[in-house]
Amino acid sequence: MGGLEVDIAGKAGSFAVSARFEAEPGVTALFGRSGAGKSTILKMIAGTARPDEGRIVVDGRVLFDAAAGIDLPVRARGIGFVFQEDRLFPHLSVRRNLTYARWAGRRAAGRPLPEVVALLGLEDHLDRLPGTLSGGERQRVAIGRALLADPRILLMDEPLSSLDRQRRAEILPYLEAVAGETRIPVIYVSHETDEVARLADRVVAVEAGRVRAVGSPAEILGGEEGGEIVALLEGRVTGIDPHYETATVDIGGATVELPAPGLPAGARVRLRVRASDVAIATRPHDGLSIRNQLSCTVERVSVTGSVAEVLLALGEQRLFSRITGKSADTLGLAAGQRVVALVKAVSVERARLMRPDEAVE
Amino acid sequence: MTETETAIILLSAKVAIAATLCALPPAFAVAWLLARRRFAGKGLLQAIVTLPLVLPPVATGYGLLLLFGTQGPLGRTMEAVFGLTFAFRWTGAALAAGVMAFPLLVRPIRLSLEAVDRGLEEAAATLGAPRVIVFLTVTLPLALPGLLAGAVLAFAKALGEFGATITFVSNIPGETQTLSLAIYSLLQSPTGDAAALRLIVVSILLALGAVLLSEWAGRLIQRGGDGRA
Numbered sequence: 001m002g003g004l005e006v007d008i009a010g011k012a013g014s015f016a017v018s019a020r021f022e023a024e025p026g027v028t029a030l031f032g033r034s035g036a037g038k039s040t041i042l043k044m045i046a047g048t049a050r051p052d053e054g055r056i057v058v059d060g061r062v063l064f065d066a067a068a069g070i071d072l073p074v075r076a077r078g079i080g081f082v083f084q085e086d087r088l089f090p091h092l093s094v095r096r097n098l099t100y101a102r103w104a105g106r107r108a109a110g111r112p113l114p115e116v117v118a119l120l121g122l123e124d125h126l127d128r129l130p131g132t133l134s135g136g137e138r139q140r141v142a143i144g145r146a147l148l149a150d151p152r153i154l155l156m157d158e159p160l161s162s163l164d165r166q167r168r169a170e171i172l173p174y175l176e177a178v179a180g181e182t183r184i185p186v187i188y189v190s191h192e193t194d195e196v197a198r199l200a201d202r203v204v205a206v207e208a209g210r211v212r213a214v215g216s217p218a219e220i221l222g223g224e225e226g227g228e229i230v231a232l233l234e235g236r237v238t239g240i241d242p243h244y245e246t247a248t249v250d251i252g253g254a255t256v257e258l259p260a261p262g263l264p265a266g267a268r269v270r271l272r273v274r275a276s277d278v279a280i281a282t283r284p285h286d287g288l289s290i291r292n293q294l295s296c297t298v299e300r301v302s303v304t305g306s307v308a309e310v311l312l313a314l315g316e317q318r319l320f321s322r323i324t325g326k327s328a329d330t331l332g333l334a335a336g337q338r339v340v341a342l343v344k345a346v347s348v349e350r351a352r353l354m355r356p357d358e359a360v361e
Numbered sequence: 362m363t364e365t366e367t368a369i370i371l372l373s374a375k376v377a378i379a380a381t382l383c384a385l386p387p388a389f390a391v392a393w394l395l396a397r398r399r400f401a402g403k404g405l406l407q408a409i410v411t412l413p414l415v416l417p418p419v420a421t422g423y424g425l426l427l428l429f430g431t432q433g434p435l436g437r438t439m440e441a442v443f444g445l446t447f448a449f450r451w452t453g454a455a456l457a458a459g460v461m462a463f464p465l466l467v468r469p470i471r472l473s474l475e476a477v478d479r480g481l482e483e484a485a486a487t488l489g490a491p492r493v494i495v496f497l498t499v500t501l502p503l504a505l506p507g508l509l510a511g512a513v514l515a516f517a518k519a520l521g522e523f524g525a526t527i528t529f530v531s532n533i534p535g536e537t538q539t540l541s542l543a544i545y546s547l548l549q550s551p552t553g554d555a556a557a558l559r560l561i562v563v564s565i566l567l568a569l570g571a572v573l574l575s576e577w578a579g580r581l582i583q584r585g586g587d588g589r590a
Binding site: 073076077089 | 480485488489498502503
């Protein structure tokens with residue numbers, strides 16, 4: 001299976017960037033604070049910035065190789081690029097914008113226009129000019145234009161950052177649809193935790209121009225988030241209770257039950273659990289309204305003032321619990337201890353239908 | 362309107378249109394260099410381009426005479442290579458008008474090229490378009506209002522050009538006597554006032570028509586840009 005291999009070092013102005021990672025089909029987020037160098041790495045993949053050394057390969061095709069003197073121009077890299085600003089051509093209709101790569105770029109007609117138009121809900125806008133569209137609609141056209149360029153890799157540079165909250169919420173489902181059906185690597189640059197949690201299959205954490213860590217969204221994003229500690233759990237819907245509209249989700253051995261109208265069986269889900277929604281018991285309990293009781297191992301207990309934060313291991317996944325320091329002492333919590341996590345609330349962060357070719361782990 | 366007057370108007374239109382059309386490509390090239398490129402001597406190029414605007418027109422006309430006259434170095438070359446002569450011909454009047462209009466053409470084109478968002482050109486490149494196609498499908502259409510404004514300004518200037526023309530190609534009826542020169546000649550004669558006035562009215566109408574035409578075309582393009590089509 002092809003993918004993206006990046007191993008580059010270079011400078012943007014006086015800012016040094018060096019990155020090494022791989023990306024398979026699916027969404028890989030380049031995640032980090034503003035100014036961490038994410039966009040620079042993306043521009044180097046696109047060819048609008050030039051690394052000093054290293055290699056960039058997509059699907060076995062070398063886009064850049066400093067040692068071999070290969071540096072394909074932007075137009076020959078076979079990319080689709082979605083910019084922060086929509087960058088639509090103001091003098092061309094939505095239709096002419098969408099098909100620009102075909103009539104001006106001579107790109108192959110990889111997928112039918114109506115399919116992409118339907119995916120992004122642009123049916124009613126085809127003959128309009130970009131100036132008459134809302135910000136959200138414009139960015140959807142920009143995404144469609146990149147998809148219709150028949151790209152081997154799709155690069156997105158904070159495509160939601162220029163939009164307000166409401167417009168972002170309006171576009172995210174479309175981005176999820178794109179992420180869910182794509183068979184090419186998508187590199188998604190963002191500093192927003194919630195976007196990355198919803199869209200990414202893998203996360204490359206970038207800090208000060210370097211790759212700090214590569215891992216699953218749960219591994220990279222779990223933990224502190226805006227003053228609140230959350231855990232992200234990956235799972236699969238194994239059962240549906242149509243009467244109570246609840247879904248049973250297998251999260252690697254343990255199962256949780258949550259209210260989820262409309263979730264189909266077999267869907268992959270990413271669950272968000274807030275530390276303040278997790279209580280701890282030393283043994284299972286009957287007669288509780290809380291139905292999710294998960295057997296865990298205490299990994300770490302950190303007490304700050306009156307608050308104790310407990311990191312729990314649930315198989316491969318991690319869960320946080322925030323209880324009072326007094327409770328932690330009374331229960332005598334210590335690393336290695338077996339406990340039961342009582343989970344009051346679980347929300348679905350992201351749901352995605354399994355593709356038939358995706359192996360069930 | 363007498364036959365002579367009609368001939369004068371047609372000659373003026375021919376000279377002004379030829380001047381504008383011939384000056385457009387080099388003016389666009391110079392505007393492109395000034396807007397997009399960094400090079401040594403950019404300031405000097407800018408100054409040379411502005412020269413016809415600030416020099417006395419008679420001086421420009423004399424310069425053209427020295428360069429493009431029958432004995433001038435460029436005049437001899439042009440005749441030898443293209444069989445094109447300028448001295449005391451309508452082509453010379455067009456050359457003088459074109460040179461005088463050149464700075465008026467360069468400036469609006471330069472400004473509109475500078476206003477084109479380079480990000481759009483970059484986006485076109487990511488979509489696979491080669492440079493020439495990016496220019497034709499993105500840069501040129503977006504710079505069109507400026508190009509049009511420059512062309513109209515240049516046309517109006519060429520229509521009214523006097524000093525450089527009379528110095529370079531003299532005032533020959535039927536060959537180099539354009540509207541301005543004809544009006545000047547008529548005013549020299551004690552009986553020419555009425556005829557001069559008629560030609561003045563004609564030149565007002567011509568200039569007004571050109572400006573209105575450009576406003577209309579500009580609005581058409583603008584509407585496309587704003588997306589109210």
